[in-house]
Amino acid sequence: MRPFFFLTGALLALPGTIFGASGRGHCRCTPEKPCWPSTTKWRALNDSIDGNLLSLKPVGYVCHNPTYDEEACSNLMKMNDNSLWKSGEPGAVLSPNWEIWPERNESCFAESPRNAPCGQGRIPIYSTIVRTPFHIQRAVRFADKHNLRLVIRNTGHDYLGRSAAPESLQIFTHHMKDMDFTDDFVPDGKKDGKGVGEAVTIGAGVQLAELYRAANKLGKTQVIGLAVSVGAAGGYIQGGGHSPLGPWKGSSIDHVLEYKLVTAKGKLVTANEYQNQDLFWALRGGGGGTFGVVYSVTLRTFKDPPTVFSALNITTGGTAGESYWNAVEKFHSYLPSISDAGGSGYYYIIPDLDFEGQKVSVVAGIFYFVGRDDKESVDKVFEPILSDIESLPGVYVPYDSFQAPSSFATFQLDGEAADEAAGGADPSILGSRLYSEKLLRSKNGPGRLAKAISQLDYSDGTIAIGHLVAGGQVSKNRHVDAALNPSWRDALTHIAVSRKWTLSSGPAGLRQVQKKVTNEDVPILAAVEPHMGAYVNEADVNEPQFQRTFWGSNYPRLLRIKRKWDPEGLFFVKSGVGSEGWDEQGLCRR
Known part of the structure; x- marks a missing residue:
């Protein structure tokens, strides 16, 4: 998912145990149990991976008693919002909600008061800083032999929290840069x-x-x-x-x-x-x-190839009203036209935004026309879109575009400025759904989608993020036999809701926001096209029927392969x- 920025100019839910007929035990081995590896065994693992075993603490521990370190804490606070820095720290994750272990009320945020307890949370206890496949083999065999909870972490950029787990051993692949x-x-x-x-x-x-x-x-x-x-x-x-x-x-x-x-x-x-x-x-x-x-x-x-970049802002003053939501509907009705012209991109639906002391409602969109070297023809694609949306009362749609010699030239990834702008994720919970090209080409489909989006609660600064990254060749490649959710081949856009929570609200606040996403937001989004499902990397981790939602008809085959390997x-x-x-x-x- 692109970071937000404001533009101004037979599905199986099988009962019982699925794995583990070997009788190794109902639970994995954890530190309080006799089966936990001894210090001697941990040292042996360290020796076997060339001294690359690290005992982990959450990065925030330097900001809490009794391990408070003023200089280290100050440096951490300067870097703690930089996703590139976090990606290289085995004791950090990008989304801070996955540092918490809610069941034990454990967390260790740098921003919390100095005297607040610092718990391990979901940060693994040990990390193997692997640099070769041989290192990975040693770590995997160690975890298998001792029945440990194993975590694989590359960068920690994971909205579903899969790269952290309590009382676990981490395999940190971040330094494999060949x-x-x-x-x-x-x-x-x-x-x-x-x-x-x-x-x-x-x-x-x-x-x-x-x-x-x-x-x-x-x-x-x-x-x-x-x-x-x-x-x-x-x-x-x-x-x-x-x-x-x-x-x-x-x-x-x-x-x-x-x-x-x-x-x-x-x-x-x-x-x-x-x-x-x-x-x-x-x-x-x-x-x-x-x-x-x-x-x-x-x-x-x-x-x-050469690429044309376009950007527009659909803006109304004040809180989101009829004109704004009509504009959201019209905008979605034109996504097929943008797709037909080879367009892809991202858009941010932001009702009731406080901007420079004023309330505005915005749809900010950025688009890439990869393989196009004719800016004028791309601009013509947007002419009826701009004209139609601007015909709504109180709606303004500034638009701009430029021709670039390559796609890379439009992605703003060519220097240190991009690294410095790589902000960490705000504490938030995601929910999402895929929407089909058929829906958006139908007479009433864009209206149904806009109505659903309007029913979400935006009072806490929540935004909806659209991803025009399907259609075109994604759809044409439906002959590719792979485990990808089949709905991607029918989809045109992927819409994610990002609902914030505050670190100060702790585990209780996190649970409250999670319930709102799972019980309110996702059902609203899913009701538009119940069969379409969601993108596994940007979705609600508590999807009650995740098998169908994330993989559709592919799930039974995936489960058989999982059992085999x-x-x-x-x-x-x-x-x-x-x-x-x-x-x-x-x-x-x-």
Whole structure:
């Protein structure tokens, strides 16, 4: 999901235990139990991974008694909102709500009073700072042998909290930064030895901005997202990976040529079209942290084409009224036209915004026309849109556009300024739904969608974020056999609601906001098109029927593959494949 900025100019919910017929116990081993590894065993693990085992504390502990450190706390407060800095800290996560362990009322926020208790929360107890596949093997085998809760963390940029868990061992892949570009990649196991075209092979720790910059030096690009701190090879692409380049070339998973990973038994495995095809299928959309520890991904690359960038603000004064919501309806009715012209992008629905002492209601949109070098024809696409929306009383629609020599030139990822602007996520809970092209092309569909969006509660600063990242080639690639939610092939837009909560409200406040998202927001959004589901990486982690919502008809096959490759359920993420067999934290079997 793009960070917000304001523009001014047979579905199975199987009962009982799914995994673990070996009799190793109902619950995983935790520190208070005799089975917890001794200091000697932890030292042995450390030695086996070249001294890369780290005892973790939440990053905020330096701001609390009795470990208060004035200089360290001051430095932390300066960096704590920077997502790139957080991504490199194994004791941090991007969304602070996932630091809390609500059941035990444990948290350790830097912003809390100095004398407030500092608990471990959901920050793992140990981290293996892995730098090679061999390190990953050692960590996985250690966790399997001692029945530990295992967490895979690349950057911590995870809205569903899958890269943190209480009383766990972390595998931190952030430092695996290798990138290898080739003009003709040959997948392992391809018998004729012939290449399949240009590609890049990246280590698990490579972040989106790093990959874009490296590819740009070669005049290339690839289908990935835009949030600079996201890890390209982690949960992003394993969950499906939407992209502003998607309508041009298809989903990110459509262009994965090969995964290399460590399985639950600590084996090195290659998954592609020529070997371990079932695992290759599952990793393309089945979700991160579920089937193994991916340490390398190979993606197709393309010559970076010219791109037209457009931006508009639909604005009304005062609180959101009839004109504003009519504008939201009209805007959605024109999304198919923008898509037909090759457009993709993001838009922010912000009713009742306090801006420079005034109340305004805004829809701020940014759009990319990848592969277009004709700015004038793109402007013509927007002429009827602007004219129609501006005919509404009290509605103003400033618009601008420019021609760029490449898509990279429009993404604002080309310097330190982008790094410095990589703000951390506000404490918030997401809910979302996909909406079909058919709905938005129908006579009443845009109105039904706008009405649903208007029924959400915006009194606390909540916004709705639209992602025009489907349609086009994403839809045309429906022949690609992968685990991606089939609804993506019918979708045109993905809308997420981001509802804030305050750190000072603690676990009780967090639970209250979570209930509002799960019990009020998501049902409103889902009622428009109940069959469409949601995007697994940007959704409500408490979806009651996550199997159907995140994977549709693909879930039974995914579960069979999960059982084959991870029969004991070593890899767990909440609302992930097979997670129905475990409690909320993945510590005890249901």
